[in-house]
Amino acid sequence: MSTQAYGYDILHNPRLNQGSAFSHEERRKYRLEGLLPPGVSSLEIQIARTHAQLSQLDNDLQRYLFLSDLQARNETLFYALLMSDPATYMPIVYTPTVGEACQKFDHVFRATRGLYIPIDARGRVKELLRNWPEPDVRFIVVTDGERILGLGDLGVGGMGIPIGKLALYTACAGVPPMYCLPVMLDVGTNNVSLLDDPLYLGLRHERVRGEEYDAFVGEFVDAVQETYPKCCIQWEDFANFNAVPLLERYKDKVCTYNDDIQGTAAVALAGIYAALRISKQKLTDQRFLFLGGGSAATGIAELISQAMVLEGMDIDAARRRSALFDVSGLMVQSRTDLAGFQRVFAIDHEPVETFVDAIRALEPTGIIGVSTVPKLFSQPVIQAMSEINERPIIFPYSNPTSRSECTAEEAYRWSGGQTIFASGSPFPPVEIEGRHFVPGQGNNVYIFPAMGMAVFATEATRVSQEMFIIAAQAVAEQVTNESLEKGLIYPPQSRIFDASMHVAAAVAEYVFEHGLARTERPADLVEHMRAAAYSPVYRAR
Known part of the structure; x- marks a missing residue:
């Protein structure tokens, strides 16, 4: 610590607070005597005590709130705990628990964290950014709360996503937390239940669209560049019709990316690379069918295509190795309801109305679920994939767990243990006919x-x-x-x-x-x- 804070000011600063770990000498020097119990604990003892406290709680939402309070009270202990057992704590501070936390945000709100920039602050966005106490921000994770995980429009409740993502920046890769800023761009919400909720904490009007929205986001990007010139902006959980144009507009102008599009694509491609080590096949021989046609699906399909190009395939031929299926059926060239970012993957084929029929018609080597609709990878779907492929790739990537297209056990059981499986949310190990499977989580982390x-x-x-x-x-x-x-x-x-x-x-x-x-x-x-x-x-x- 380098600040000249003393006494209660130290104990209420999460970056300076060490709680019971302050030595007797430090307690005298910084006027902390009498403000803490006399016993001195090591960081390791504090971790053990906190772990025991968490184990006494009834559910993961309570654990999430406990950890949020800890982060606001003692940042060092918070990250030491996470990094001591990341497999245990990541599902609590992020998916799947963060989904429930976002849904209940207004009812469980405690200490504020991050920066909330409402659209009625247009013209003053730079002023609000400068209210943040850190002078050098290197990473902003920003959302407008419209498409939170697979849960939809949660308004300002979506702030849990940037907070959780940035916690993992630090816990999983060591990005110093003082350089990280979660941001909520509040442009309203179309969620009627939130607008009718007296506890709702966001703007109480429908979402602003069109030119006014674009100008607001543009002002935000410009303000970030001026205030924090070394800052990278990560777009998070924007609706498809905003996510794709925003990334296209700014990707060549500033340091930025969209984790839902590019991060999801990269983790899917990583899973495919590993899966091919099992099936002993080449990437350029694969065919993929996506359940869902949004920005996540097209982002994965495009990154797969570009990876195929690196292995010698023409980009147009590579894109034809992926097909999309949504609520209206297979995305074929004759459809008139496709967005521009979807049309590049529309195939020259007769319309197909069911996913199983699309599998039989296209004979994909892998299916990837990004639909946010649970149970659509049904037994007939898994069995159809198993009839076509010796080792079918089955990736139900929608999260949280309640939105997964199938469970690990269903995929392994219905395929007779032949599936190469990964999911967006965690699933426990599976025993099938004496064989032990450990399902992978295709987590953007x-x-x-x-x-x-x-x-x-x-x-x-x-x-x-x-x-x-x-x-x-x-x-x-x-x-x-x-x-x-x-x-x-x-x-x-x-x-x-x-x-x-x-x-x-x-x-x-x-x-x-x-x-x-x-x-x-x-x-x-x-x-x-x-x-x-x-x-x-x-x-x-």
């Missing part, structure tokens, strides 16, 4: 924290599509043969920090090689990133 560390370490000026392909390859190459034998196609979340460092180093290498860095390349890139990474330890003032 393998991508976006590492991307953040790579950008932080290099001060990158842009985030390119190729960086996501590099990240996907770096994730997949860490999956061991032992894991593949159990069906696990992602690195274990218990070693997410080391996995993220590996991915970040690969991406940073690309940044330096392609002239996208603002800093000089260090002699030892990995050592440079590890030195820059946040470590949750108490520091003397």
Whole structure:
């Protein structure tokens, strides 16, 4: 600690507070005597005590709220706890628990976190940004709350997503938390139940659309560039009709990316790379059918296509290896209801009304669910895939768990254990006919924290599509043969920090090689990133 704060001011500053870990000398020096119980605890004891307290709570939402309070009280202990057992705590601070927290945001609201910028502050966005106490922000995760996970329009309740994502930036890849800012752009909500709720904390009108919305977002981007010139903006949980144009508008102008489009695509591609080590097939021989035709589906399909190009295939031919299926059926060229970003994947085919019939007609090697509609990967769907493929790729990526297209057990059981499986939300291990399977979670956490560390370490000026392909390859190459034998196609979340460092180093290498860095390349890139990474330890003032 370097500040001159004393007494209660220290105990109420989450960056300075060490709680019971303050030594007797520190307590005397900083006028803390009498403000704490006399016993002194190590950080390790504090972690054990906090873990025990969490274990006494009845459900994960209570644990989420407990951890939120801890983050607001003692940031070092919060991250030390998360990093001590990431596999246990990531599902609590992020998916699937964060979905319920967002739904109940207005009813469980406690301490504020992040920055709320309402559209009625147009013309003063820069002023609001400057209210944030940190002078150097490197990462903003921003949402307008319209498409939160698979739960829809949650208005300002969607703020839980940027908060959770940035916590994982730090816990999983060591991005220092003082450089991170969660932002909610409040343009209203079309969720009638929220507008009728007297506890709702956001603007009480329907969502602003069109030119006014675009101008507001544009003012925000400009204000960020002026206030925090080294800042990377991550777009999060915007509706498709805003997400795709926003990314297209700004990707070549500022350092920015959309995790729902590009991060989801990269983690899916990583799963495919690992799956092909099981099936012993080539990427360019694969055909994919997507259940869902939104920005996540087209983002995955486009990144797969670009990865195929790197293996020698023409881009148009590569795009024809993916097809989309939505509520109106297979996306074919004769349909008149397709958006521009969908039309590139519309195929020359007769209309097909059911997903099972689309499987039989197109004979995909893999199906990828991004529909946010549960149970659509039914027994006939899984069995049809198993009849066509010896090792079908089944990826129900919708989350939270309640929105998954199928469970791991259903996929393994209905395919006779032949499925290569990954899901968006976690599922427990499965026993099928004496065989033990460990289902992988295609969680964006393998991508976006590492991307953040790579950008932080290099001060990158842009985030390119190729960086996501590099990240996907770096994730997949860490999956061991032992894991593949159990069906696990992602690195274990218990070693997410080391996995993220590996991915970040690969991406940073690309940044330096392609002239996208603002800093000089260090002699030892990995050592440079590890030195820059946040470590949750108490520091003397």
